[in-house]
Amino acid sequence: xxxxxxxxxxxxxxxxxxxxxxxxxxxxxxxxxxxxxxxxxxxxxxxxxxxxxxxxxxxxxxxxxxxxxxxxxxxxxxxxxxxxxxxxxxxxxxxxxxxxxxxxxxxxxxxxxxxxxxxxxxxxxxxxxxxxxxxxxxxxxxxxxxxxxxxxxxxxxxxxxxxxxxxxxxxxxxxxxxxxxxxxxxxxxxxxxxxxxxxxxxxxxxxxxxxxxxxxxxxxxxxxxxxxxxxxxxxxxxxxxxxxxxxxxxxxxxxxxxxxxxxxxxxxxxxxxxxxxxxxxxxxxxxxxxxxxxxx
Amino acid sequence: xxxxxxxxxxxxxxxxxxxxxxxxxxxxxxxxxxxxxxxxxxxxxxxxxxxxxxxxxxxxxxxxxxxxxxxxxxxxxxxxxxxxxxxxxxxxxxxxxxxxxxxxxxxxxxxxxxxxxxxxxxxxxxxxxxxxxxxxxxxxxxxxxxxxxxxxxxxxxxxxxxxxxxxxxxxxxxxxxxxxxxxxxxxxxxxxxxxxxxxxxxxxxxxxxxxxxxxxxxxxxxxxxxxxxxxxxxxxxxxxxxxxxxxxxxxxxxxxxxxxxxxxxxxxxxxxxxxxxxxxxxxxxxxxxxxxxxxxxxxxxxxxxxxxxxxxxxxxxxxxxxxxxxxxxxxxxxxxxxxxxxxxxxxxxxxxxxxxxxxxxxxxxxx
Numbered sequence: 077x078x079x080x081x082x083x084x085x086x087x088x089x090x091x092x093x094x095x096x097x098x099x100x101x102x103x104x105x106x107x108x109x110x111x112x113x114x115x116x117x118x119x120x121x122x123x124x125x126x127x128x129x130x131x132x133x134x135x136x137x138x139x140x141x142x143x144x145x146x147x148x149x150x151x152x153x154x155x156x157x158x159x160x161x162x163x164x165x166x167x168x169x170x171x172x173x174x175x176x177x178x179x180x181x182x183x184x185x186x187x188x189x190x191x192x193x194x195x196x197x198x199x200x201x202x203x204x205x206x207x208x209x210x211x212x213x214x215x216x217x218x219x220x221x222x223x224x225x226x227x228x229x230x231x232x233x234x235x236x237x238x239x240x241x242x243x244x245x246x247x248x249x250x251x252x253x254x255x256x257x258x259x260x261x262x263x264x265x266x267x268x269x270x271x272x273x274x275x276x277x278x279x280x281x282x283x284x285x286x287x288x289x290x291x292x293x294x295x296x297x298x299x300x301x302x303x304x305x306x307x308x309x310x311x312x313x314x315x316x317x318x319x320x321x322x323x324x325x326x327x328x329x330x331x332x333x334x335x336x337x338x339x340x341x342x343x344x345x346x347x348x349x350x351x352x353x354x355x356x357x358x359x360x361x362x363x364x365x366x367x368x369x370x371x372x
Numbered sequence: 373x374x375x376x377x378x379x380x381x382x383x384x385x386x387x388x389x390x391x392x393x394x395x396x397x398x399x400x401x402x403x404x405x406x407x408x409x410x411x412x413x414x415x416x417x418x419x420x421x422x423x424x425x426x427x428x429x430x431x432x433x434x435x436x437x438x439x440x441x442x443x444x445x446x447x448x449x450x451x452x453x454x455x456x457x458x459x460x461x462x463x464x465x466x467x468x469x470x471x472x473x474x475x476x477x478x479x480x481x482x483x484x485x486x487x488x489x490x491x492x493x494x495x496x497x498x499x500x501x502x503x504x505x506x507x508x509x510x511x512x513x514x515x516x517x518x519x520x521x522x523x524x525x526x527x528x529x530x531x532x533x534x535x536x537x538x539x540x541x542x543x544x545x546x547x548x549x550x551x552x553x554x555x556x557x558x559x560x561x562x563x564x565x566x567x568x569x570x571x572x573x574x575x576x577x578x579x580x581x582x583x584x585x586x587x588x589x590x591x592x593x594x595x596x597x598x599x600x601x602x603x604x605x606x607x608x609x610x611x612x613x614x615x616x617x618x619x620x621x622x623x624x625x626x627x628x629x630x631x632x633x634x635x636x637x638x639x640x641x642x643x644x645x646x647x648x649x650x651x652x653x654x655x656x657x658x659x660x661x662x663x664x665x666x667x668x669x670x671x672x673x674x675x676x677x678x679x680x681x682x683x684x685x686x687x688x689x690x691x692x693x694x695x696x697x698x699x700x701x702x703x704x705x706x707x708x709x710x711x712x713x714x715x716x717x718x719x720x721x722x723x724x725x726x727x728x729x730x731x732x733x734x735x736x737x738x739x
C-alpha cells in the first residue's frame with residue numbers, strides 16, 4: 077500500500093512541478109509584489125512593505141473607471157449573451173431544414189480573429205470625415221441622429237463594447253446549448269404533451285432543469301471571461317484605453333506594467349489581486365445559488 | 373369509454389430514400405374497442421403496435437382514417453387535449469422531480485374551471501399513489517426507486533387526471549421475470565378497480581393472454597385477429613396467429629389432403645371432410661399428440677424432456693417445417709417412451725389446417 081502511494085506521488089511529480097512553477101509560484105509572487113511598495117524590476121528593490129499599493133490603486137481615477145467599465149460589461153453581457161444563446165439554440169433545435177447550415181453560420185464568429193472582428197465593427201460603427209458608418213446610415217434612414225460610437229459619448233462606446241463582446245462569446249454558448257438541448261430525451265416532451273402541458277411550461281419545468289448544469293457552467297465561465305476582458309476593448313478603441321475612458325481592470329494591469337505610463341509592477345500586482353478577489357467572490361456566490369437551482 | 377377506429381392508416385416515408393414506396397406501419401385499422409375492458413395489442417417487434425398506440429393518444433397524426441372516443445371525433449384533436457393517460461416503455465418520469473411532483477404534474481396543467489386547489493391536488497395525488505401502492509415513496513426521486521416502483525409511479529401519473537383511456541406501451545418489458553408476473557396482475561387489478569378502458573401493447577403473448585379481456589393480434593401493420601385470448605389460441609384464423617400464440621409453439625408440417633384423408637409425409641394421420649384434394653400446411657398444438665401403440669403418426673424419437681410438471685417429447689418427422697417436433701404428454705405415457713420410434717394419434721380439435729400459399733385457415737369436420 078505504502079509502496080503504491082510512493083509510486084502514485086512519483087507519477088504526479090511532473091504535473092506538480094509545472095503547476096508549481098507556472099501557476100502557484102506566480103500567484104504567490106504577485107501577492108508578494110502587491111504588498112511591496114515601489115518595487116523596481118531592474119534593481120529588485122522596494123521601499124518597504126504595506127498596503128500602500130492597494131490604497132493608491134483604489135484611489136486612482138483610472139482604476140475606478142476601469143472597475144466601473146468592467147462591472148457594466150459583466151452585468152450586461154453575461155445575462156444578455158447567455159439568454160440570447162439559449163433563444164437561438166432553442167430556435168436551431170426546433171428547425172429541421174438547413175439546421176447544419178445555420179449552426180455553421182452561428183459558429184463562424186468563434187473561429188474569426190478578435191482583431192479582425194474589431195475592424196469590421198469599426199467599419200460598422202466608426203464615424204469618419206468621409207462616412208458616418210453603416211449603423212449611422214441606418215439610424216439616419218429611420219430619422220435618427222448620427223452618433224459617434226467610437227470616439228463619442230460614453231454610453232455609445234459602452235454599447236458598442238457590449239455588442240461586440242456578446243457577439244464574440246455567443247457562438248461558444250450556442251454550441252454548448254444546442255448540444256445540451258439535443259441531449260434531453262424527447263420522451264419527456266411526449267409525456268408532457270400527453271398530460272396537456274403548455275409549451276412554455278415544458279420549457280420551464282423540463283428543458284430548463286435538464287440543461288441547468290450547462291447554464292450554470294456558461295454563467296460561471298461567462299463571468300470570469302467578462303471580468304478578464306481586455307482584447308475586445310483594444311480591438312475597438314486602440315491601445316490608449318485610459319484616454320478613451322474604456323479601460324478594463326486587466327487593461328489597467330497591463331498599462332501599469334508596460335504602458336506609456338507603466339513601470340509600476342506593485343500597482344499592477346495590487347490591481348490583479350483585487351480582480352482575483354472579485355472573481356473569487358462572484359464565483360462563490362454563483363456556486364451557492366446553483367446548489368438550489370441546478371439539477372445534476 | 374368505447375374507442376372506434378375507422379380505416380385508420382399511418383404511412384411513413386421510407387428511410388431508404390431510393391425506395392419511393394411508403395412504409396405502412398398501421399394499415400386500415402377498422403374496429404371498435406369495448407368500454408371498460410383491458411385490451412392487449414399483440415404482435416412481433418416492429419409490426420406497428422406502438423404506432424397504433426401513438427395514433428390513439430395523438431402523438432402521431434394518422435395518414436387517413438378517423439378515431440372516435442365514444443361519439444367524439446378526436447382525430448384532429450392534439451394529444452394535449454385528448455385526455456388520455458400514457459405510460460411509456462421507459463416510464464419517462466421526470467428525473468429532477470420527486471415522485472409526488474411527478475404524479476402532480478398533469479394536474480398542474482388543468483386550466484379554467486377544471487383548475488384544482490392545492491388541497492384537491494394533494495388528495496388526488498395521494499389517491500393515485502395509494503391505488504398503485506407507492507404512497508410511502510412520495511418524497512423520493514425516480515432514480516431512488518426500483519424498476520417496478522418507477523413503473524407504478526408512471527401508472528399513477530397517467531391515472532391521476534382520470535383519463536378517458538389508459539394506454540400502456542410495453543409496460544412490463546423493463547422488469548425482471550418475477551416482477552413482470554406480479555406487475556401484470558397489478559395492472560389487471562388497477563384496470564378492474566378504475567374501470568378505465570385500457571390498451572396495452574406487448575410482444576409477449578403470455579402477457580397478453582393472461583390479463584387481457586380481448587386481444588388484438590397484428591402483423592406487419594395489419595390486424596390478424598381480434599378475440600378473447602382463449603378463442604384466439606383455440607381458433608387461429610391463419611398460420612401467423614397460430615404460430616405466434618402458444619408456448620411451446622405450434623408444430624407446423626407440410627401435408628396434403630387426398631380423398632378425405634390428411635397425409636403428413638406418408639402417414640395418413642386424420643380422416644376429415646370439408647377440404648378438397650390439395651397441398652396444405654398442418655399445425656398441431658403440442659398438446660394435440662396422443663401417444664398410442666398403433667397410432668398413425670410415426671416419428672423418430674429424439675429425447676424426453678421433463679420441465680417442472682410438463683413432460684415434452686422431442687421427436688422428428690420428415691414432414692415437419694422445423695427440425696424437431698415438440699409434444700406435451702401426461703406422465704403415465706412417459707414411461708412408454710422407449711425405442712427409436714414413437715407413434716401418435718392426433719386430437720382433431722388441436723389440429724389446424726392452413727392454405728399452403730396464403731396461410732389462411734381451412735376449416736374441416738372430422739369423420
